[in-house]
Amino acid sequence: TAAHVIENQSNLEMQFVQMDGALAAPVPATGWRVPDSSLDLAILPLDQPPPGGGRYWSNSIELSIPVGFITTVAPGDPIFYVGILTPLDRAMVRSGTIGAVDQEGVSHEGGYGYPCHLVDCRSFGGFSGSPCFVQKVFPGLNPSLWPLPSPYDEPESQPHGAMAYVVIFAGMFTSHLTDQPRHETYSSRYGVGVMLRSQEIERVLMSDELKTERLEWEQQVLAHLAQEGE
Numbered sequence: 238t239a240a241h242v243i244e245n246q247s248n249l250e251m252q253f254v255q256m257d258g259a260l261a262a263p264v265p266a267t268g269w270r271v272p273d274s275s276l277d278l279a280i281l282p283l284d285q286p287p288p289g290g291g292r293y294w295s296n297s298i299e300l301s302i303p304v305g306f307i308t309t310v311a312p313g314d315p316i317f318y319v320g321i322l323t324p325l326d327r328a329m330v331r332s333g334t335i336g337a338v339d340q341e342g343v344s345h346e347g348g349y350g351y352p353c354h355l356v357d358c359r360s361f362g363g364f365s366g367s368p369c370f371v372q373k374v375f376p377g378l379n380p381s382l383w384p385l386p387s388p389y390d391e392p393e394s395q396p397h398g399a400m401a402y403v404v405i406f407a408g409m410f411t412s413h414l415t416d417q418p419r420h421e422t423y424s425s426r427y428g429v430g431v432m433l434r435s436q437e438i439e440r441v442l443m444s445d446e447l448k449t450e451r452l453e454w455e456q457q458v459l460a461h462l463a464q465e466g467e
Contacts, residue, residue: 238366239411239433240271240279241347251281272441277349277411278433280441282450310338310371310407310434316356318410318430320367333358333430335371343431346412351437354408356430364410369432371407374400408432 243249250263269279314335322329337355345351356369381399414427441447 238279238281239277239409240349241277241411242366243269243279272444272447273437275350276433276437276441277345277347277351278409278438278441280447282454310335310354312336312338315372316358316369316407317372317404318356318358318364318367318369320364320410331359331364336429339434345431349411351433353411354432354434356410356432357428358430359428364430365412367410369407369410370404373403373405375403377401406435408434409438 249266249269251266252260252263266281268282270281271279312335316333316335317330318333319328319330321327333356335354336357340353340355343353343355345353377399379398381397409432410430411433412431414429414431
């Protein structure tokens with residue numbers, strides 16, 4: 238999440254997403270750290286199982302961060318972000334559009350300094366720390382299984398291909414442009430969100446120190462499962 242979200246907070250809790258999609262009971266979230274003082278980024282080690290011995294969905298950072306040509310985030314790309322809608326106190330997916338990429342010299346509250354993407358969106362308080370996903374569209378090479386309805390699908394026409402939609406992690410919202418106090422619940426009149434890029438998040442999570450730490454935890458988990466016969 239964003240580092241400013243947890244500052245001056247106590248008794249933080251988190252909820253795991255269970256295999257059936259439901260949220261498990263809250264558990265204490267301790268051990269937060271800010272690995273890079275230049276980034277508004279805080280990380281939490283998941284070194285405990287979900288309550289009640291359940292399991293939760295996870296994805297390795299190697300698969301979450303895009304590789305190759307799909308790393309490009311371009312102006313006009315659709316963006317989806319997940320956060321808490323404060324007035325209703327519940328998780329919600331919202332959408333926006335990449336407005337500018339790789340922006341330097343943007344002032345970040347808290348004295349942080351990092352390049353960022355700007356997103357045209359309905360920018361609300363309560364969405365700091367929200368993961369952002371960019372949607373890329375590619376033409377399918379195989380004919381679509383769903384023909385166009387008549388009269389558009391004439392017998393003489395060429396086969397229609399299906400489009401493929403790829404959604405990849407692009408970064409995390411850290412703030413939105415406003416002239417009002419940060420901790421109030423409101424919509425920004427500017428409608429612009431500031432996104433910490435996935436490149437910086439990847440660099441932190443894939444540091445030698447954190448990779449070694451994750452490997453040690455994984456070995457401990459596997460040893461524990463072996464003892465339980467799983």
